[in-house]
Amino acid sequence: MKSNHKDQNKTLKYNVKEPSELLPFLLKAMSNRSRNSVKSILTRGQVTIDDHIETKHNYALQPGQTVTILKNKAAIKESQLVGMTILYEDEDIIVINKEAGLLSIATQKEKIRTAHHQLMDHVRLEGPENRIFVVHRLDKDTSGVMMFAKSEKVKRMLQNAWKEKVKERTYVALVEGEVKKSKGYISSWLKESSTHLVYSSPTKNDGQHAITHFKVIQSNNSFSLLEVQLETGRKNQIRVHMQDLGHPVVGDKKYGSTGNAIGRLGLHAKVLVFTHPITGKLLRFEAPVPKSFLVKSK
Template identity: 75%
Template sequence: MAKYQTPKDKHSLYFKVKDPILLLPFLLEVMPNRGRNSVKSILKRGQVTVDDHIETKHDYRLHPGQTIAILKNKAAAKENILVGMTILYEDQDLIVIHKEAGLLSIATLKEKKMTAYHQLIEHVRREHPQNKIFVVHRLDKDTSGVMMFAKNERTKQALQRSWRESVKKRTYVALVEGKVSTKNGYISSWLKETSTHLMYSSPTNNGGQHAITHYKVLQSNQHFSLLEVQLETGRKNQIRVHMQDLGHPVVGDKKYGSKHNPIRRLGLHAKTLSFIHPTKGKQLTFEAEVPKTFWKVSKKIEDASKKIFTNPIMKQFIILL
């Protein structure tokens, strides 16, 4: 079984935020040789990443401790450099990528070019102008992680036809609000979409699609929990709706009940995708590293009283008393 992990980016400049500031003034400060319009163009092209998500808004508020990555213009101009995504694997049948939060999977009415699909179309057509890309599954714009595309109709149909049998492991990591008391469990419900494109859940059959989500707690504190989530079914917004059902909505997901967003992005990441290759017949496993902010926010906070009793100076003080 072949296993692939997210490669490290060598084409970006990295900066740490020291004081509260808006993104555009910060970029002008760290790139003094560039004019205002040039910096705005870099932002618009999606070359700026804040922590682990693409940010294009010039008035985005930065906070101390955040990491800013700027994809170099020379690197962005090269044919083999993609914005907001990294190719983990490619052969004649498929392409597997690591998509960053903030990048659309496919085009919308407002955005046609700044998508994973469009960039991969351009990528494969460098080899031959008739080459194509086919969507196998999707990730929400604000969800990061592993995603796969087919390079021909035959592969697309083979994967979609046998998706449940071919996919051996599909793991997400969700940063959710509150302390999840049950260490592991599952949610089962029927999901249906409203006319306003909102998914709602019912414990009994409401004519929608049956959805099952398994979860286990990786770490937690009183405010946030980090969960590993396994999908038994793959429905639209399944994890987001089921976390709301659990009473612990995904961080940053206002649509499904979230009220807090310390990471300033959606707390959802597609960590692992393992599947049987449709033509080669061997199992491939791909992993995208969990964003560091997910671990940081959900880190267990040591109880203050424990700190007192483990502090050697405080121990002596208590004995004297």
């Protein structure tokens, strides 16, 4: 197994030639390391498959996939952002392309391996007083364009005028089954249960009003790739509305999905267009659709 790595210390890349589980593949790829060392590289989220971070030992690799291993944790601390790339940065904002599997912000269990924490470290390289503020979130398993503010003032300006500032938020969703209607929209009132499951209330004005527009890009008997535009940005909105449509997002067990053909959640924030809070300029950012989402036509 040959690696075509750029930098001995930082990344190793391997092309998958035959089906295998991830841990045995890594043990073979890094035969100079102990089993425990390889396991900890996996557990710490240093392994990416195509477009998502993978920590499961028994993840089923398929021929044609690319496995990237970030080797040196010390090198990462200084400059390497794990699970994301910076698309744009100025004095006021940072825009990133987040991979599936990376948390936007800290949880009880995970404090450090988050987009927010890494960007905080990133801006503090320039000055210890620098900080990063969360403007909006993407679910851990959703990939794509996400924006952060560099000051409390800018964060407030964006959040207080979110509807006026954000001109477009386009997602792509890979959903189960063939969506027969070429385009349409779903409108409902969303509520959250005590177990944090979001659902559509049958009663008008009972909950937060949510509107999701969709358009079919590609489809076959098994899957449809939809372009989805949000008129409102509610928690888990697309995921609930796709379930309401009868076509749950691939890999979304929480909201009705029955299988996971791509090894991740089929949801990606593709386009974010907004007016810069300070300069007033219109900015547009796009994160390409993950290859695993593309549907083979009938």
